[in-house]
Amino acid sequence: MTNNDAFLEEIIEGNTFKGEFITMGSAMLNEKPIKNAFVNIPLKTLNRHGLIAGATGTGKTKTLQVMAENLSEKGIPVLLMDIKGDLSGLAKPGVNNDFIEKRHEKIGLPYTSKGFPVDILTLSNQDGVRLRATVSEFGPILLSRILDLTDTQSGIVSVIFKYCDDNKLPLLDLKDFKKILQYATQEGKEEFQEAYGRISTSSTGAILRKVVELEQQGADLFFGETSFDVDDLTRIDDEGRGYINILRLTDIQDRPKLFSTFMLSLLAEIYTTFPEQGDSGRPELVIFIDEAHLIFNEASKALLDQIESIVKLIRSKGVGLYFVTQNPTDVPEAVLGQLGLKIQHALRAFTAKDRKAIKLTAQNYPISDYYNTEDILTSLGTGEALVSALDEKGRPTPLAATMMxxxxxxxxxxxxxELSTLISESKLVKKYNETIDRESAYEILNKKIERAEAEVIHQKQSTKKTATRRQSTAMNPIIKVLTSATFIRSVFGILNKVMKK
Known part of the structure; x- marks a missing residue:
């Protein structure tokens, strides 16, 4: 058996599955693709998360696109975080050409051109389905972690939420939360102190400053109603294809706090809402986070711990998370260790730091008899990648340099x-794009303060009227005579004489 035959046998055996799978391309040996040596990923292990990495221009986005298409065809919905704004083309068929035909001939797959069911989502004022969540839905723990509060400040946030629950004050948006913080140390100070203990003005001031910082990154647009129902991410079209939900984030690249806030709230809501899936053989939803370093670079330790916990737990709900970034080192080791699928496009070694990163990256892949992983990481062409997935028993598949x-x-x-037409035809736009500002904590507390102020004014006016009446009475000459000591003594003298007779 030749080296080529042994490699082909290993690849075919390692990529043959009983259940459903998606095909990414064909394995390569000595920089040439081997026709029909397909590299497959079983649907059963797609909830074990993954990584798509590689230098700029090596084909990461197209790999993401291929995965999203194939998942949609299998009836699996997808959520894509589109930081660069280059994924909307999923809604329209591709254009065939000689280059694509020759590529697919080498792979051994016929090329088909087609578009997919797409919804465009947004966190900001861009066109698309508006995603929102209420402050109450976040809860005190998650909100405190996002704001990076101290233990003392987190305790105050918990008290604030308890007060709002006890007094039926809806916390919908950030102005509600700011209002109750101010009320706790000003107009409602005595009420809070009596029921919940003393709340420090300096602590509420520090929390308010953190909230303002979050607002400056656009979070005031995200918090509010109508809350997005995460079940709407799992829709299937009339042809049985999963919807590809593209969240456009082109205008929040410089606002990582908002991105992290959204991501964490979304994952927490999915984990809370979705039922335990068990061993179903296919994921319920697959989420791709492009430019994943934006989540981790600005995240506090508490936020990173929360993300790590969610990554570990959410796979039991049938949800796969895929981080797309330039270098695997962009992802914290605790998260990287949870990722079952690794698709590594070429890395560039311009500096000693780059070479060290390549060496570390190579160690993340199974040992292969056919590749020097360090060398091949720098020699892969555009649209080529090292692929290692998990088979149906959770074991790594053979490492394969793959023509995608x-x-x-x-x-x-x-x-x-085209984008405007796509958005106007969306059923979700009609459901979520009406802004609702119903009576909540802000309005209720303002009314309460107004009533209290009106009562104080009324009491002052009543006191003033009484004082005025007394003053007026005291100045009346007849009253003066009648209430004088001389007159009273005279009256009592006359009464005494009458009673003696």
Whole structure:
């Protein structure tokens, strides 16, 4: 048996599964693709999370696109975090050409051009389905971690939430939360102190400053109603294809706090809402987080701990998380260790630091008799990647340098007109894009303060009227005579004489 035959046998055996799978491309040996040596990923292990990494221009986005398409075809919904704004083309069929035909001939797969069911989502004022959540839905613990509060400040936040629950004050948006913080140390100081203990003005001031910082990154647009129902991420179209939900984040690249806030709240809501899936053989939802370093770079330790916990737990709900970034070192080791699928595009070694990173990256992959992993990481071409997945028993599949298949959908963005049409036809836009500002803590507390102030004014006016009446009475000459000591003594003298007779 030749080296080529042994490699082919290993690849075919390691990528043959009983259940459903998606095909990423064909394995390569000596920098050449081997026709029909397909590299597959079983659906059963897609909830074990993954990583798509590689230098700029090596094909990460197209790999993400291929995975999203194939999952949609299998009836699995997808959520894509689109930081660069280049994924909207998934809604339209791709354009075939000689390059794609030759590529697919080498792989051994026919090329098909097609578009997929897409919804465009947004966290900001961009066009698309508005995603929102209420402050109450976050809860005191998650909100405290996002604001990076101390233990003392977190305790105050818990008291604030308890007060609002006890007094039926809805906490919907950030102005509600700011109002109750101010009320706790000003107009409602005595009420709070009597029921919950003394609350420090300096602590509430520090919390308010953290809230303002969050507002400056656009969080005031995110907090409020109508809250997004995460079940709407799992929709299937009439042809049985899963919806690809594209969250456009092009305008929040410089606001990582908002991105982290959204991601953590979304994952927490999914974990709380989705039922335990068990061993179903396929995921319920797959989430791709492009430019994943944005989540981790600005995150506090408490926030990182929360993300790590969610990554560990959420797979039991049938949800797969896939981090897309330039270098695996962008992802914390605690999270990296949870990732079952690794798709590594080329890395560039321009500096000693780069070479060290490549060496560390190579150690994350199974040992192969056919590749020098360190060398091949720098020699992969565009649209080629090292792939190692988990098989149906949870074991790593053989490492394969892979020529990736081309996306079936458009590899360019939609025009403004196409995007506008797509958004206008969305059923979710009609459901979520009406802004609702119903009576909540802000309005209720303002009314309470107004009533208290009106009562104080009324008491002052009553006191003033009484004093005025007394003063007026005292100045009346007849009253003066009648209430004088001389007159009273005279009256009592006359009464005494009458009674003696």
């Amino acid at each position: 298949r081309a996306p079936m959908s458009r590899m360019d963005i939609l025009s403004d007109k």
